[in-house]
Amino acid sequence: MDPCTYKRYHKHDQDSRQYLDHYFSDKSQMVFGEDALIFPIKSLTNAFAAGHIKGDILLDISHGSLVHHLYSACEFFKHMIVLKIKDRCILELKRWTDKRTGAFHWGHAAKHHADIEGKSHQLEDKEVKVRSAMQHVVKCDLEKENMTKPIVLPPADCIISTLLLEAISKDQDDYIRYLRKFSRLLKPGGHFMLLGCLGETYYTVGRDKFHAFSYSDDFVRKALEGEGFIIDHCKLQKRTAVSDLTDYKAVIFIAAHNKK
Template sequence: METGTHKLYHVHGFHSRDFLDAYCSSKPEMPFAHEAFEYPMEKFYNAFSSGDFRGDVLIDISAGPIIQHLYAAQEYFRDIIILKPTEHCILEVKKWTDSRTGAFDWSHTTTLATELAGNSDQCEEKEIGLKAAIKHVVIFDLNKENLTDPIGLPQADCLLFWFILETISKDLEEFVTNFRKFSKLLKPGGRIMYYGALNCTYYMIGEEKFHFLKYNESDLRSMLSNEGFVITHLEVSQRKAVTDLMDFDSVVFCTAYKE
């Protein structure tokens, strides 16, 4: 794929509300209910509930201003730190965490999170708890040795990746390099959760086409192994979305720890 014909998320950015409306809204015609909510939120909830993922600091690196996968994390980590490559996405997240007028309505995911936890009558408490757990929303720059310079971050007990490496990496070499940069934020023995889309080349925001790195399950397994990670769980779910907004064929959920 010619990346020059596609915009890059971390370079060109996109309108965060357009992204949320297309990929994360509660409208009936939103095609990504399985890939954006049902499947990943269940997988993240089950992983956290296992007791293997807990500690002081969790760092989330995800594409767009999303928060739905973090509901399950708040009970297992004292502080959640979110990293974003654009100010626009940071402002969108902060609008929600600060309960400002015009913030995106995530109530449909709050409801799903409480149903997964078996306490569907505690939606308000779940949302308040997550907002309190998110301590910082920080911009990162791939060109800096310290990705968040001048801000120094504590090393994390867990890193979460959600559709991020694919959107900021031009090729497989950069995919590995960028993962290596982020993995420096992890403590020795720390764990990761990874959620991504396989065999995808683009995604649309409005009329604009954005770059998405095409890779497969074998590429992911090789990278993690070569970077010193032991995979504890990996599964692939076939696409259910019927839309031409993205051309992926499946999504992958993976957990691993750093040797």
């Protein structure tokens, strides 16, 4: 397929449930567990365990209807506000937070978190805390100056962005433009936690291929530093999954804080 014909996440329809099934489920044929679940969970758990990333408000600006990356965060923030650009993703998340029939099963992610934190006996409490903290799911428009207009968000202590920037950016300038827009939602000295895929040009959902902006770890480091961030921690993991659903080369986690 010609890369020019790939769909764009924020401009075309994407089946939110198929996306979760392909890359984040506990199904036997799902081969991305180490890269998409274990690596982010370990990275975030270790970052929060250091004790300096905490506060009142965390903003999550991520791809799809992801939940697994928020299990550690719920222990350190009173409120988690989730921004989504697609109504289908909002419905999928609300189905899970409200414990409705047919909601995506995230129990395997909760178990990974509990095991990594050494708190397997608190598995049920973990899901209750995440649901309780994640009660605000807000529609946003990435092209508006105020992405959540007419809602004005309070400045955040921390932002987590997972797999979104590469899905919405067509090139380096686009990536930096969106990164700048996200960073404006932070308090001075606020933290930015980024999870992404390196060297990715496409990912597949159902029968459709979607565009991904391919970047290196050097590029994303310089992009963050160019927007006034100091990088506190960076970790890369080479791809472990064998699949032609997507072509990323590695996964990256960066924790940084804004020096402005």
